[in-house]
Amino acid sequence: MKKISLLSIFTLITTLASYAQSSEIEMAEGLRSSGKIWVVVLVLLTIVVGVFVYLFTIDKKVTKLEKRNS
Numbered sequence: 001m002k003k004i005s006l007l008s009i010f011t012l013i014t015t016l017a018s019y020a021q022s023s024e025i026e027m028a029e030g031l032r033s034s035g036k037i038w039v040v041v042l043v044l045l046t047i048v049v050g051v052f053v054y055l056f057t058i059d060k061k062v063t064k065l066e067k068r069n070s
Contacts, residue, residue, distance in 0.1 A: 031037040 028037070031040060
């Protein structure tokens with residue numbers, strides 16, 4: 001099995017990163033100009049907060065069950 005050198009991995013990552021940064025995203029520019037980007041941010045924030053609240057409640061329930069079964 002051939003070993004990939006650290007230099008080649010670093011070169012690949014930097015090349016991909018520079019390629020990704022050089023292109024302009026038209027959709028993002030349109031959302032920023034119309035102010036709709038804040039709606040997108042709010043929806044994503046709501047989803048992330050909802051997932052965290054769900055995980056915390058599940059964790060509390062699992063902890064309660066573990067204490068009861070011990």
